[in-house]
Amino acid sequence: MKVAIYTLGCKVNQYETQAMEQELRRRGHEVVEFSAPADAYVVNSCSVTAVSDQKSRQMLHRVRREHPAAVAALCGCYPQTHVEDVRKLDVDLIAGTGDRVGFIDLLEQAVEEKRPIEAIDKAFDRRTFEVLPAGGMAERTRAMLKVEDGCVNFCTYCIIPYARGPVRSLPLDKAMEQAAQLKADGYREIVLTGIEISSWGKDLKNGQTLIDLMEGLCKAAPGVRIRLGSLEPRTITEDFCRRAAQLPDLCPQFHLSMQSGCDATLKRMNRKYDTTRFAQSVALLNQYFEHPAITTDMIVGFPEETEEEFAQTLDFIRTCGFAQMHIFPYSIRPGTPAAEMRQVPKAVKEERARRGAAVAAEMRRAYLAACVGKMYSVLFEQPKDGRFFGHAPNYMEVLVEGENLHNTVKNVRITGLEGEALLGEIVEE
Template structure:
């Protein structure tokens, strides 16, 4: 029996796609082994969001080749879509896919076992028009289930390569979303997280008035669902109808991840973001008014070309006023082929490092203040992992909760939050919910 190992870099979408490909191999009788083991086949699902992602992808491809020089190495994902010739030049690579046609990966791998040379199936992603619907044949080994419902992006932010690696908008059908969600719930999952490359644009390619609200409604009445969460989406794409649903439906998590990216209007304009500081702030006020108690997290890029010290200071002050529950901080990374890579006034690595450190310090303070608001309250926690007698999980507001009480991963418990602990809080079980 042949063995296959998977290596995944990057986002939750990549993780979901790897799980779908794992199921395809298992269906054909392959045994999944750890990526550190010697395997007959290695599948590397790459990332190209940053130049570090490209570099890490190349390193892991080469490492797989060293583990077994006779292995079939198949490379897929954003890096192979953006730079297929670079991937093909790496010794040992036999199959190159981009960000579609993954449903036939087993076929291509088995062809490579019989034929010499490299099988290159990277096409023009900008011509893609349909969502690649690969059902999950095997269940992921997690307690929260990520469900990819959307592909592609047309925002074309000046720093981002993803629209060129993922192509135009494609949405999963409502019937398929419901079927996959039911399968996940039948296998014991309590929480489903909708994910996509441009999640808030779900349904726009259907030209039938279908939106993310409809996708949520397709699963909220399914037996067994305890919590529905949305991954990252743009604040300007939050419809009043969706906000009303988040507020009123007991199964909808009160957590939204809304990337700001910069707190300077000048930088936002250079980034080709489609809002100003004032508009973003007013949108957050509207969200908080319509969904009381909602937790809002965000992404910030530090050191974008032309960002001066005064602009960064302006961002720090603005971010602090927005009272985020969590802030993810990223240093700007030039991506060849994007407008930002050739912009003048590139910020030095030392300045980026210094600004990242300062913003991360603020982010830690904001997270701690957010957690303190919940001390003494009782929250529903879906527990996930257990290590050395400590089990951790998440509230619907995305607070990481730890306990040394005897709990089962994959179950939801009522927990009294007692004190700050690690990156979240420590709690004691009140009862199983």
């Protein structure tokens, strides 16, 4: 059969989509573009905001309108958390966030039997990690490796714990096997992904933590760059930094999930740290790594956020010197405690987002300017505007003159800036 998959949301969803595509091809099926004729169309949904839910519904309506005879299937976080709403839609197959291989079985069944199927489990009953094949992006230069699923932080704005269930970790030996295979397949970088990778190992109950995983992966795939996904600030300890700094293949890019630079706001969010602890993490990373790229997320206009609280956040982020920030106006997620709090007007949220973005842009320019004159090993990915494009270990974009550089690593001296990109020249060894 021909199958098309449309993916919404985070890197975990992207990872699980490529794993399902691998499984479909292994079974002899054909994966096609979502715009092409197919026997089945799958929407792998996100439910982090109400807008995400709306996008999933829009894609399903499009399938019904353009391909009325095909099977319409929905999986992911939206049906896991809002199954009653999903049942009202014209969908042939409804599944949640668990058992991706089993979902392919159901998809085959739905196409063959032409009858509605529903398979929603209880996310909080899950206790094992579903091992899926690791997969690539960026034309076999970088690969994603999902090492963790689930979250039990219960931030007041977030529905994901209800969609994904408790923490489950990919055992270290399995992770090392997959990393070694990715190296053998020719990948030059592995990106660790998960719902909350800082919690890796908690369910294994053998004392292993994220730094043990990092050391194991570097041992299993020497010479392959290891890049971390989003981290909780509490992960960054003296021991973590001391051991991480000894790993030559670890990329010095650390995305610390911040959300706010005001302690009162962090408390309303039910975050498990304060600004003092976050600042300690930033200081430790700067102490153990030379010019690390510390990046973050920030929500502005969180319920009950005052102008004074937002001003505290602006002051705080300036002290951190982030290399890059993703700034989001707070979006109501029905079903979460924050949705019941006193809301900040939309115009105020948008105005604060602009002010935050202006500070973030200043810090990014300063970080990029400080890269000029430095030498980086750059993993090149693809041609771009007559030059070749790649990423430095700190994930900054680099452009050089050259051709046929795909999936090669070259030493590059940074000579200048062009917008958000670093310009450089290859230094022959």
